[in-house]
Amino acid sequence: MSNVVLNVSDVQKSFGGLRALSDINLQIESGKTHAIIGPNGAGKSTLLNVCVGRIIPDSGSVIFDGQVLTGKKPHQINQAGVARVFQTPEIFPDLTLLQNVMVPAFARRDGAFRFNAAIDLRSEAELRDEAEDVLQDLGLHDLRNHLAGSLSRGDKRRLELAMCLIQKPKLLLLDEPTAGMSRHDTNRTIELLQRIKGRGMTKIVIEHDMHVVFSLADRISVLAQGAIIAEGSPDEVRGNPVVQEAYLGGAHL
Known part of the structure; x- marks a missing residue:
């Protein structure tokens, strides 16, 4: 596979006697979903937690863009x-939407989640303009001065996505981005993720809704009992009888 940006090699993780991940090997191509x-x-979710450093694997490695992430x-x-983007939106409910988006903007600039008073106000104004542009792009600009805690679940997910996008990540991990959403909000989220797909950002999506998966994915890996049992294009996975048996008890995806 050419142009691999994330390489997960021989990752294993157990919790007591439970084997959560077993010899996981995964290669993610740059710019793909x-x-x-x-x-x-x-x-x-355990696999994503390993990739972002929330869980240290028992063995194996995660390499992103030439950097070893394991242990960081x-x-x-x-x-x-x-x-x-987490299963449950991680936002600041007592801050406005604009303030929520500016927190990671400051973090990206300063290298930590803090405000640096020594930086001139013009730089802060530029970050504010950038935050407003991101909110506009996600259809949240009219709500920018509302408290984040007052949002619907779908809008909270979009706000968390805005907080990620302003960081300009090379790799975006989405853990069940449409969980608990209405079909209307799910379709809006699909449209949004399709729209940002052309920006060259690599994305990994965990999702139970097969409509979402087949609308977004360039490639699919199937996990069962901590091991990858199949991988391929959406059409290949959809027609794989092993996947149908493991995932839906033999029903067609």
């Missing part, structure tokens, strides 16, 4: 160009 699917408990702290991995 790679979906990871599988039944509950397959190890999908989550903030170091974030600074290397990896951002993540």
Whole structure:
């Protein structure tokens, strides 16, 4: 596979007697959207947690853009160009939408989540303009002065995505980005992710909704009981009888 930007090699992770990940090998191509699917408990979120430094694997390595991520702290991995949207939106509910987006903007500039008073106000104004542009792009600009805690679930997910996009990541990890959404909000999220696909950003998507997966993915890996049992294009995975049996008890995807 050419132009691999993320290389997960021989990763294993156990929790007590439970083998969560077993000899995971995964290569993600630059600029592509790679979906990871599988039944509950397959190890999908554990794999993402390994990639972002929240879980240290028992063995194996994760290399992103030529840098070894294994053993690094989550903030170091974030600074290397990896951002993540979580299953439950991680926002600041008592801040406005604009303030929420400016927090990671300051972090990207200063290298830590802090405000540097020594930096002139013109630089802050530039960050504010950039934050407003991102909110505009995600259809949230009219709500920029509203408290984030007042948003619907779908808008909270879009806000968290805005907080990731302003960091200008090279790799975006989305952990069930449409979980709990109405069909209307799900379709809006699909349209949004399709729109940003042309920006050259690599994305990994964990998702149970097959409509979302087949709408977005260039390639799909299937996890079951902590191991990759199949990988291929959406059409290849859709027609794979092993996947149908493991994922849907033999029903067609």
